[in-house]
Amino acid sequence: MNQRTVARTIRHSGVALHSGRMVHLEIHPSAPNTGIRFVRTDLSPNIEIKAHPSSVFDTTLATRLGSEAASVSTVEHLMAALYGLGIDNARICVDAAEMPIVDGSAVPWLILLDEAGVEDLGVARSVRVIKKPVEVVCPHDPSRFIRIEPSKEPRITYSIEFKNNALIGSQSLTLSLTGRSFCEALSHARTFCTAEEVDFMRSRGLARGGSLENAIVVSRTQGLLNSAGLRAPDEFVRHKILDCIGDLALLGTPVSGHIIAHKAGHDLHTALAKALAEPSDAVEIKTIASGRTRTSLGRQLDFPASLAEIPQFSDLSLVTG
Ligand SMILES: [Zn+2]
Known part of the structure; x- marks a missing residue:
């Protein structure tokens, strides 16, 4: 590959x-x-x-x-x-x-x-293969963590918990982590915040370009403010996985292991990326053989050659409309 x-x-x-x-x-x-x-x-x-x-x-x-x-x-x-x-x-x-x-x-x-x-x-292409578990725990809140473990195929299990927000609530999702599964199951999930966070950010001169066109906004009293609704009932956890994939992409290679994250965020995602950057007894950097005999690792990563291979992108007017 x-x-x-x-x-x-x-x-x-x-x-x-x-x-x-x-x-x-x-x-x-x-x-x-x-x-x-x-x-x-x-x-x-x-x-x-x-x-x-x-x-x-x-x-x-x-x-x-x-x-x-x-x-x-x-x-x-x-x-x-x-x-x-x-x-x-x-x-x-x-x-x-x-x-x-x-x-x-x-x-x-x-x-x-x-x-x-x-x-x-x-x-x-090279890939990082996980040989031993690597874990990062938030120093201020030990309930927040991200871990990666050896696995036969790249996978992710991500969970979130918003106790004070019934609409987001607790969501968890496990899926095999391939280029194709990203395009199919995660790419559409939008960033989200609470109405209280919007007020706070605006008071500090931030979120000036923010609108219901580019974020999901959830109010504690009024619920979802976006009139068109959610793109998936668990769009929130899907977006967190999207963020995690984007942050681990800083490594420049795919990672083959099982990522398990709970209440994580950019701080923990990027801390894990730092921990995986250099080869060690936990991380082996392997070159994936190319040519006709694609290795099982190459098949597992499954990067589509174009969006035409992804069913929901076959009619782009529906996706962008
Ligand atoms: Zn994001």
């Missing part, structure tokens, strides 16, 4: 969630083994930020890469979409410190990447 990039350059403009600014970006093809790189084109000279666990700078409201001087925030939904289509290498030029929020899910990113097309780079 080979590394991939986008087949041609694509452009997109969209509003950033917190600044409310219009952001312009271009996604360019790039060479094998160069990974995903963000470039802040509004800074002179331009500053390049590698998508890697060591680049994580802040995880308060989203995953922010870089440094105080030059960062790019809210990369996780695009990173998840790149993972879903098995795109390992791309240069993402952006003229702001925050990515566009699009509709709060990864679907518009998948459609954009699919429009560009996926190119096989003819160089074998």
Whole structure:
């Protein structure tokens, strides 16, 4: 199974969630083994930020890469979409410190990447195989954790618990973690917050670009504020898994193991990514043989060649309408 990039350059403009600014970006093809790189084109000279666990700078409201001087925030939904289509290498030029929020899910990113097309780079892809469990527990709240264990196939079990919010409540989901399952079962899940969080963020000058068009908003007293309803009854836990995939995509390779997370978030997802970054007795980095004899690992990762292979994307007007 080979590394991939986008087949041609694509452009997109969209509003950033917190600044409310219009952001312009271009996604360019790039060479094998160069990974995903963000470039802040509004800074002179331009500053390049590698998508890697060591680049994580802040995880308060989203995953922010870089440094105080030059960062790019809210990369996780695009990173998840790149993972879903098995795109390992791309240069993402952006003229702001925050990515566009699009509709709060990864679907518009998948459609954009699919429009560009996926190119096989003819160089074998690597995968991280988990040999021993690795766990990260929140130092402030031991009930929050993320763990990865050896497994015959990549899997995830994610649970959330919102005791004060009956609509979100407790949700749990286990699924096999493949490029295809991401596109089919997770990519449409939107980011969510409570109405109280919106008030708090607005009071601090944040969420200026936020609306019911790009987030699910749940009010303790009025319930769901989005009149069109949810895209799935458990859209909340599905979005958490989407975030987790986007954060682990910073590793630059798929991970073969069983991820188990409870009440986790960007802080714990990226802490696990950091713990898996270097080879160790728990993490082996293997090259997946390419060519006709696809290995079982290559089959398990199951990255679609295009969205046309995913049933719900066969009519894009229904997806985006
Ligand atoms: Zn998210």
